[in-house]
Amino acid sequence: MSMEALISLIVLLPLLGLGSTYALNHSGWRVSAAFIAGSFFCSVYLLFQLDSPYMVRWEWLPNLQVGISADKPAAILLALVGLLSLLVHLFSMEYMKDDTAKQRYFAKLAFFTFSMMGLLVSDSLILLFVFWELVGFSSYLLIGFWFKKDSAPGSARMAFMVNKVADVALLAGILMLLREGDSTFVSELGETLFFLPSLLIAIGAFGKSAQLPFSGWIVKAMAGPTPISALIHAATMVAAGVYLLFRIGPFLDSQVLAIVTITGIATAMYGALSAITQNDIKKVLAYSTISQLGYMVMGIGVSAGEASIFHLWTHAFFKAGLFLGAGVVIHTLHQRENSDPQDMRQMGGIRSKLPWTFVSFLVCSLALAGIPFFSGFMSKEGILLAAWTWAEQIGTWAYLVPDLALVTILITAFYVGRLVILVFLGESRYGTSVDAIKFDENAYFKIPLTVLAIGSIWFVYNINPLAHTSILDSFFGLVSIDSDSFIAQSGVGISIFLSIAGAVLAFSLFKPKSAFSLGYRDNVLPNSFGGRVIYNGFYLINAYRLIGTTIHSTAQGVTWVEKRIDGLLHFLAMSVVVLAKVLAIVDRLIIDGIVNFLAWIARVLGNVTSLVHARESQWQIIWLLIAFVLILSWILFF
Amino acid sequence: MNELDPIYHLYLAAVLFSAGVFVVMSKRNVVFVLVGIELILNGANLLIATFSRGNLNGQIFAIFSIVLTVCEVAVALAILLNIYKKYTTSNLDEVRELRNE
Amino acid sequence: MNLQDQLLEILANLESLKVEFTLIIGAISLLIAGLITKSGQLLKSIYALTIVFAFYHNWQGFSLGLALSNSLFIASTAQNFTAIFLGAGLLILLYHREEEHATEFYFFILSILVGGIMLMKANSFLVAYLSIELTSFTAYIITNFSFKKVGFEAGIKYLLFGAVSTAIMLFGFGLVYGVSDIFFISELNEINKALPASVGLLLIVFGLLFKGSVVPFHIWVPATYQSAPNDATAILSIVPKLAAFVLLQRIFQSVGFDESWISTACLMLGMLTIVFGTLSALRQSNARRMISFGAIAHSGFLLPLVIMESSTSNEAFWWYAAAYALMNVAIFFFLDVYERKGVVQVSDYGGQSGTDWVLNSAMTIILISLVGLPPAAGFTAKFLLFGSLWEFYSNGADAIYITYLIVALFATVISLFFYLRIPYQMFLVKAETLDTQNTPVSTKIIATLFSIVLLLLFFAPQILTVMQQLLNSHIAYE
């Protein structure tokens, strides 16, 4: 099979899946998964077929070439997306089986897969932007999937708008490359880009990867179905920004790289802090995703692209695993009436009811927390190491970056511990109607969870559980990071210590029968200033709302201007009419007035000479004479 | 016969003209207004006749003009008759049904 | 030269007056016929026959140049415009007219035609004055032919006003004659530069502008147009105005265009006319009065064509005048049709919506043409006007011509506003009471023909120029 056909198959099979959901009436939505599977197997096949990067280009618009390129990083991510999409499809078959609109659901899901695959193989930045937008579009559709819910449409819109703003920057950045005469093909980039285009492209990536100040949209995106959160808002789409940065990172302006690093670490801190006090299970995961993405972006900033992509990969597994696990919990608790199935205050003790889910969730959590022997540790270590090395090169303030990263590790382990404990351990807090709930873990749930949990364990990547390299590195063309430095070496130890410390801290605070745990069901929202700030994610969403309302009121202001323009026009029209009226007045008053004046003179004269009065009916003639005189004098004397 | 200096004719013409204008402006009765117009026309006629030098063009013009004046008065009186029938007045001030808008 | 030679010369030159003679003979026969019969058909056919004969004679052409001891000047322009007048005279037969007073009415129409045609040929001041008075007197009289109270009122006011202005014009003749010893228009180039002569010339021009209803000498127009019978109004709005303009053109040609002050003065008045006519029309509620202000504005559009010294403007003048005549005959025909239905005010047209779409759309086309929008003759007329102004300007004339162009342009936009009020009422306003009277088929056919001709003239404007050439081809050049 030729490469071209293979790549087309990978990208287009999901599209066929979309078609099939509607074409085949009732079972169509099931068939769609088969197409995704096909796409996945093709990408695995591609992974082994691919020796050197494969490129195709064509002239999409006159004078504008676009092209795709499949190299190893692309191929391995294609496989990742294919796999996760397949798993989520499987999961959704059970999760969504009672929804009347599941055709629409699977169609959108297939469309997303297609867009994501397209994004990964795009070589031309313009083509990449096309798929970038499509990915955002399908995300919008999926967030708003339950459009009858009060919150979903608004959340979808906010998520899309935040993305759109960043996309505008991305587009401007790409087009600016054209202005500077640079190629828009990633594979042809050779030299460092200028500051402004670099910055704009980075901002675009920030948008999709939910970096500050765009982070808020992921929280909003949680309004969508949970499998969607797993696939799109945890594993794949949000990683697109990291992927773009990975591709373009080596060519970014050094100042922009510094900005990327700082944004990354700030976001990592921000996400981790915000996750601590959340009560909504999906929000914890959402903020955690933001935090992890911050890690990856920071990794790019410190020139550890490979480590970032490795983290992207491992994160995709464990975070998807967490989300799907949460999905099982939510799906189960959804059977309750009059309660929020996502609220952790009404969970607890699910371990025994959903054992399979618990185990997989735990594995993924440990990976997220960065405990050794799990994948998260390995990938995180790579980034951390690179950050150390980078800080050593720059010195002084730059040490803040790895330091903060370490702090983040502590916080991460802490909130992950809190999450697991509050959801699965201890007594159940979900009310009296436990018996009414059917706890059921069937194969559709178990298979994806298992696969994802396995993907979160160390041996998949490297026999050495403490290594920060993996078998995947061969695909990325790893440049091994210099790890001789003492601090870097000791960093591993510190991070292990911190992650375990975080977990222990969480356990000691939230362990079953602890004071917190007992009172958690009625936990009220934090009152202190700091608490409120953290709980509300630093009011980022409120800031978006504020910007939104500001723009809307500006728009109202613009209509005010518009009315003035119309008013000016009416004024012009009116002034013509007024002029006409004035002419009438001139007719009546002034000319009449002159006549009356003359009549007055005549009367005065008449009083003297007893002549008769001047008559008003002759004013026309008088006017004629006056005009004669006026014109004559004007012509003759001027 | 003594040649009269034409300048006196011109003075007379000017006086006639002005008197005519004044009468036109000040009289309320149509007949009087017509008289005023006659005066203006006669002023002009006098002017033309006065300047008739070398050929008879001017004098002929004046004679034609006088005839035309008579016609004009005839037409005017005919209309006036109708006006008087409808409005029962020959006072111009009271003939004002056509309004300016 | 003895008397016999003089008489022989007169006889030889009488040929140049054959159109007038035909008309006069026709007029007299009309009077006689009127004594014998009251049959409107007969009178109308005599009238028609007269005009056809006159047209035939006009078609036969004249020998150009001075005639009758220089008192006439025969130019092809006069011949062309004679054709317009006769055509208009013929077309008013289409109007509805009661048998009563038909004799007198058509007699006076023929007289006004004679006056107009003579005016265009006049060379001596005397002939000019006589023909002006002829058109004036008859105009005073036919204004009364509606036999309504207001008609008489308009008549007497028109008369008084006209008499004063002709008196002043006569004064102007006297001044020019007295100071420069000039008695012929063709000799005006030798005019004395002294002040009284210039004043005299200006007074003559004013007299003509009065006939041409140029602001500020227009005051008689609305009342007269509003109160006269519609067919009379049509003739009044065409014959004296165009004849005066033709004579004015001759005066300008004769004076020579070095005397720019006088043309500048006229152009200023022309702009004033456009602005005043257009703006005044805006506030009229009576349809006929509104159209008459539109006619005043059209005088302003015609005026520069008379003044500019270029052969393009000459052609454009002819074209504009012909189109103007046709449009005016048509619009007053429509106003007449609607007035007999009782539709007088602009707002009354609301009751016409949906009654008779043939009539309504035909009228709309006429109004569109009056505005000067394609595809109607009015557009071509305006187009030629703008073209002449542009050309004259680009050949190095004064900036006043381009100013004129811009004023005319804005006025066109505003004129849309009032002309369109009638179709607006007809089509867009839903009236409470709809008119249900039926229009005779003949009226519909005439209405359609009018609009078709106006459209045709847009698509084939050369018709008029070819017609002009055909007319002039019979002229024997001396």
Place this chain on the structure above:
Amino acid sequence: MEYILSYIFLFPVLVAIAMLFIHSEATSVFRRLALSATSVQLVLSILLFIQFDRDTSISTWSGAFQFVEKLDWITMKLGSIGKLNIDYFLGVDGISLPLVVLSCFVLTVGVISSWNIKEKAKGYFILYLILSSSIIGCFIALDFFLFYLCFEFMLLPMFFLIGIWGGKKRSYASIKFFLYTLFGSLFILIVMIGLYLSVVDGNANTFSMVRMMDGFYDAGSILDPASGELIFGYSARAAAFLFILVGFGIKLPMVPFHTWLPDAHVEAPTPISVVLAGLLLKVGAYGFFRIAFGIFPDMAAKYAAWIAFLGVLSIIYGGMNALAQNDLKRMVAYSSVSHMGFVFVGLAAVTTEGAGGALFQMISHGLISPALFILVGVIYDRTSNREMEHFSGLASKMPVYTFFTVVFFFAGLGLPGLSGFVGELMVLIGAFKTSSLSIWIGILATLGIAISAAYFLWTIQRMFFGKYFVRERSWEEYMNDLSAREKLMLIPLTVLVLLLGIYPRVVLDCSNDTINFFVQHVGNFNP
């Protein structure tokens, strides 16, 4: 095939004349006749599109046109000008060809959209067909006089179509529309006469736009670039260009001359909005291509930055206004203002991408905006209301309707894969690539995309998502999903929007050569 353009141009008028003789009670006959007339046009235009020779090397404008028909129309001896020569001169090049096809298509859609016009159907369809002829005429006329005739002649039918069949404030809107556009077109008239007096074909002056574009000026004439004549102290050519800018700017519409558009749209019946947005605005843009840039390339190059500025102003200003609207149709109308701004920016860039993008944006907007107005019409037909606040959650009641709305709203906000994106992308590429424009033009124009996303999404959220709700109980029974007729209009539009979004070269291939020459023609004058 020799006279194919004439057939396309005049066939509707012939049908309209035939309609005059049909009794006005036969409502259904008129719409069938109208549909057949526009369908014949459509078929012919597709033939034209197929037969158009895409591989040409253009070195002068006179070589750019195909299917040329030239007949003497008016030859009139006229004084010192010599002869007034007006030709019946038709032809298409790569710029006008796509517009002709678009026009025929949109006009056909418009007839289908007019299907339920029952009142005074005779007058309606006669006016509609006359309107179609004049629109087509604008795109294919190569004689300026003929172009102007068609340009002006669109006003009257439009005036009556809005004024008689429109909404509540129809008379205000129609008169505003008429006065506004007449005002603009008289400016064009002036320039047209000036050009006629300045451009020669052989010895005679000519109205031929081809000669005007190729620059055959009479030496020393008023608009001759070499002579540098002044009017009131300003360069004559600059003044003429300004006039053209205002004239076509009103039609386009360009901020601040756009205020007729929302009113006209809001009051016009749906099919007329379709034609107005789809085609009439394009005529203005076409005028910019052909006349402002084609005939005055020197001025266009000189004032490109200002034009681009006006374009950006339109984009942002129109977008902000759209954001503030509560009336769905008004919102769509303002979105038109915003989208047409891109045409300005693209033209001002004077690059292949920019000009091609401007053209493509015209085509794309010519498909999207009719669809949007049809969609507005759907809700208006059912409820006689289109206030956004009065509806909510329509998606659950009318899923198909919602589907099409989402497709076209996203096409409007520039979703890749749909045609709107391609146009905007090309325009932006052009704006960024050219060195003659400041980079802020490009950045601000890009920001316009975000604004359009804001108002479209806001509308979707308010009207289509959330809980189902309509203001009046009496509307309930009418809230059915799309009828077959409505689908018949929307499906082809969707297909085309999708096709052009994915394979834009359908259009661009046939316009490429002309656009290249156009850019070269204007680019010569770049400062």
